[in-house]
Amino acid sequence: MSWTKKILRVNLTTGSCESEPLNMEWARQYLGQRGLATKYLVEETDPSVDPLSADNKMIFATGPLTGTIAPTSGRWSVVTKGPLTGAIACSNSGGFFGAELKNAGWDMIIFEGRAEAPVYLDINNDQVSLKDASQLWGTSVWETEDKLREIRGDDDIRVASIGSAGEKGVLFAAIVNDKDRAAGRSGVGAVMGSKNLKAVAVRGTVGVTVDDPMGLMKASGAAKGAISENAVTSQGLPTYGTQVLMNVINELGALPTRNATEVQFEGAHLVSGEAMTEPRKSDGEANLVSTHACFGCPISCGRYSKIDPEHFTVKGKSQYQIVSGGLEYENAWGLGVATGVSDLEALTFANFLCNEQGLDPITCGSTIGAAMELYEMGAITSEDTNGIELEFGSAKALVEILEATAKGEGFGRDIALGSKRLCDKYGHPELSMTVKSQEFPAYDPRGIQGMGLTYATSNRGACHLRSYTVSSEVLGLPEKTDPHTTDGKAGLVMAFQDVTAVVDSSGTCIFTTFALSLDDIAPMVDAACVGEWSSESLMEVGERIWNMERQYNIAAGFTGKDDTLPERLLKDAAKSGPAKGRVNELDKMLPEYYELRGWSDDGVPTAETLSRLSL
């Protein structure tokens, strides 16, 4: 119960689609989604595999709470080896696709091999087949969804697909579902493209049953009550979306600006959540049209926006004069602040493009920011960029280079490598704002110390969602810590990492944790799933998952030396704001973190730790 106990194994080389029982022993140890899919990947693949080869596998996974009445039950994940990083990749998405997959009766899909020609996977409950996608190849995510609805003659299907970025092997290509939700990071879309898999279309009407429905109703009701009483989840996020943070983080002096050369952006207020709600001077309409929720979500942080039809980005292009997924904080930061662009309409268009063609806006924006710095210092010229004047702050350049990147044309092919490979190529590796080759997002570790340790130790390369200590250091949830001190941050990061691993494996959204602790989440898992689940046993599951991912990365060739930050964050002090004069003091946190983790001085889990966690 709660798990469907069924896995769909799709061999793209042979074309076979087989049902097999879920390994319930592993489900008890790794729960679902992120943890359980990673366990399958670890057991079935060699960590040294080339991520874009047929030998790499890619898993679409739901959690035991996915598709249930638990709040935020729309989550699903893509787990594979990431081509951007060479590390474990686990990209989490919302929307409706995951719940539909679960409703069709599947806990996860394991894709192996590589199709000879483009295919899509068609799922109608237990009827599953691979179909020719030659007509879909070369079309965008948006067109693919529309065409599949037409082909199936069913408006209720849900689709996850890649756009041109995934087809062309852009190393930060995303898998996009429901047109504007994405498994965004680490290049999972490039893995899908390398397998010649264009899309997965699913219709599920089997339904999701749980072990103790009334118990789940009760626990979910309590959780929803807590969510409705918390200021972040009941006011901040519903009103302004994640963009509620833009002005807050800027004022804190922790907004990495123009490739992290600065920590405050003079144009932040122009691209903030507040700005999205204000009537435009041009046509009197606000950028924000409405909010929207993912499946089962009472928070509703999603945004729907419409660009001014007269804006240069969409004038004469009716396909973009529509209501579609609007700016999230990370996207507005990556596409805007990292590039110094403060044109809200241009950023919304850039965001549309990322959704339409399947690009990760964080890595994409940060890489364009790095290219702009290379351009301004003369390391690349307009000859390299095919005439695009890549100056910080240029909305025109941003849009032009983004379109070229999605299409795999001109200098866009260099951007498509991500900033690590781009900056190496042009002789300035120090300009890449990455950890383990993945760009860090919208929080500057010089102003929020815990985020430095978060980025440095994240198993999938720099990422805010592996331990969002901003919750504590900025928002004061569950309790306030000083963003400028390193004291206690090792323990804070470790606790956040383990809890997050649990939530990411449950089928629910990490945003619930602003309002909920594991003591609130455990009763939902316990009611939904067979067996006994407590916050203590879940915490152990989280720690087990974290160490398993770490072991995978070590086997893939990573060492403690990779647990570091770009030199800029460690040596160039913040120039303004409350953190002025500070750098990130990673060296004060990392040894303590290793010790708390039960790892050696060079970051390897000890035999004792592994045995304690049954690894």
Next chain:
Amino acid sequence: MHKALLIKPVHCTACQQCEMACSYMKVGAFNPSKSAIKIFTFDGGGVKVPYTCTQCNEAWCMMVCPVGAITLNTETGAKVVTEARCVGCKVCTIACPFGTINYNSDKGVVTKCDLCNGTPACVEVCPTNALTYVDADNLNSDRMQTHAEKSHTSAGEVAHKTL
């Protein structure tokens, strides 16, 4: 006095909590495809509209049923399907002008909103009050109040200017 479901599309976020609660009441599983309330989205998702049976007084589904399987619950005003009596002829689905009574092929009977016998599960779970269960004779009193406030203000201004 009856109560009625009041649907306010402007508050709906399309989260489908109502569909999960309804399907649980109907079939014992979280299965939006079996829900008697359904959310429709328009304009690329910018507009969301929950829709279900509004319990017509002159209920054509009830009037056309050849076996009397649809009856009035006098306490709630709901038109309720007695599954044991329904023969699955689907004539009611033809008669209903709104499409809010539908056939469930798993059970071989029709299914519709029955207001959960006076405590609608969809209302219980709706996080934004897009669905409420209110006095049927005063469905729009809050809308009247809002407009009264507006017109009161402008009427007051006019009166003030006249004086």
